[in-house]
Amino acid sequence: MRAESVQILPKGTKALRVYLSVRDQITVGDLRDGETLPSEQKLAEAFGVSRVTVRRGLDALAQGGFIERRAGSGTKVRARPAVAQRAAMNFNTLMPQLVEMGQKTTARLLSFTYGGAPDFVSLAMGFKRDIEVQIATRVRLAGNVPFSHLTTYVPAQIAQNYSENDLATTPLFQLLERSGVQIKEAHQSVSATLAGPEVAKALDVEVGSALLSLRRVVRDVHGDGVEYLAGLYRPDMFRLEMPLMRVGQGSARHWEPAIGKDEGGI
Amino acid sequence: MRAESVQILPKGTKALRVYLSVRDQITVGDLRDGETLPSEQKLAEAFGVSRVTVRRGLDALAQGGFIERRAGSGTKVRARPAVAQRAAMNFNTLMPQLVEMGQKTTARLLSFTYGGAPDFVSLAMGFKRDIEVQIATRVRLAGNVPFSHLTTYVPAQIAQNYSENDLATTPLFQLLERSGVQIKEAHQSVSATLAGPEVAKALDVEVGSALLSLRRVVRDVHGDGVEYLAGLYRPDMFRLEMPLMRVGQGSARHWEPAIGKDEGGI
The missing domain is CATH 3.40.1410.10 (Chorismate lyase-like)
Incomplete structure (x- = not known):
């Protein structure tokens, strides 16, 4: 069972927003493994919430294994193992x-x-x-x-x-x-x-x-x-992966899906 | 300006979930214009929340113009005008x-x-x-x-x-x-x-x-x-609209994107 399946969500609408927003940036790869998160103060400003609220969201992220807090070196993103099995x-x-x-x-x-x-x-x-x-x-x-x-x-x-x-x-x-x-x-x-x-x-x-x-x-x-x-x-x-080729000349130049029949279209 | 841009979200994480979940079903078309929503009691069971929470979510949906409550005939979905301009x-x-x-x-x-x-x-x-x-x-x-x-x-x-x-x-x-x-x-x-x-x-x-x-x-x-x-x-x-054609014979039968060059590929 993965960590987040037993995860307790942060209480309060605002902390939930912080949690979901940051978690999502991690799972889609905008925030990468080892990257440093902005400070609590900067996050509070970005979300328009208090630092206490940011901390509640980060507590839930840490508990779910999405981030790691290290004294002196800030909060680091931890990549999710599930991402390695992407379909x-x-x-x-x-x-x-x-x-x-x-x-x-x-x-x-x-x-x-x-x-x-x-x-x-x-x-x-x-x-x-x-x-x-x-x-x-x-x-x-x-x-x-x-x-x-x-x-x-x-x-x-x-x-x-x-x-x-x-x-x-x-x-x-x-x-x-x-x-x-x-x-x-x-x-x-x-x-x-x-x-x-x-x-x-x-x-x-x-x-x-x-x-x-x-x-x-x-x-x-x-x-x-x-x-x-x-x-x-x-x-x-x-x-959903979509490879495309640029084909045609001049004003007829356009995109076409590039579906390789041998390699299975990925 | 659309109604929801001045919309006040329901207070509380659970009511927000009810609100977002139902709103999303309306905007993607799973719940269509004129359709009747399940009763408050059924929604409360489906979401695992109290009827008071469901009502807070529905209040926000009604205020945003997503649903209409009629005495005696239940709660009806109202289609969103913005959907008509879909790209x-x-x-x-x-x-x-x-x-x-x-x-x-x-x-x-x-x-x-x-x-x-x-x-x-x-x-x-x-x-x-x-x-x-x-x-x-x-x-x-x-x-x-x-x-x-x-x-x-x-x-x-x-x-x-x-x-x-x-x-x-x-x-x-x-x-x-x-x-x-x-x-x-x-x-x-x-x-x-x-x-x-x-x-x-x-x-x-x-x-x-x-x-x-x-x-x-x-x-x-x-x-x-x-x-x-x-x-x-x-x-x-x-x-994202993706028209596809089934082509080839026997074991070589497969899907290919059907991109009409004249009609702009939609």
């Missing part, structure tokens, strides 16, 4: 892939039900009202650390072709294509959101942490929606 | 483009200085120690609403070829290419983060709001880093 999305499979070699991601099925499609799914997929969908929620882990919370919505008529066990072991695209679905295109929309209570628990982060949010609509050759994915990713564990 | 990134220019027609984005230069490159920039760009860079911070607006906070780092030797005024009016890629730089490739890394005090003020959001974070390293034909971008985007105003 990225492979654009050829749209599956996460660990950036570091030698380790695989695994999935854990949290829930699996059939029911009516929520309004935002029906709208995006172009479903008729009251269509039944299979709703599956999985958490994906790198080593033992959860990094993504994925909820998929698939029309029940398609989903009946594979089992709960298939879903835990095989990428959904393969299950769909094996079921005779002719996938044509997908549209991904990437944004950011805050972790709510349920997702925070599943991803082992605090409520109110920043998460990368990905929505994907997959359509078949007839233009029908066959999968809707709502994915939430821990920014300290997962990034 | 997305055009993959041909890597510039934001309004999804709705007829309106342009504008930029405001917040700061413009020369100085040493921060460590995380030097590391990503492969700079030698102590290289001088131009550091410019801009906020980009759709209509009057800020949606992105962009800080660019360009080696001083290149940046001397264009002025502060050029930067406010012309895309940086054009300025670089006009300066004789032969841009070859870029790498974008997309993540999420929380708004710190300065960025929150510039983007007119609360501290601790979720932001989409984009880091871009641009290299020339010699492999030298010519631009580093650290971009932060409001999720209620901006999304």
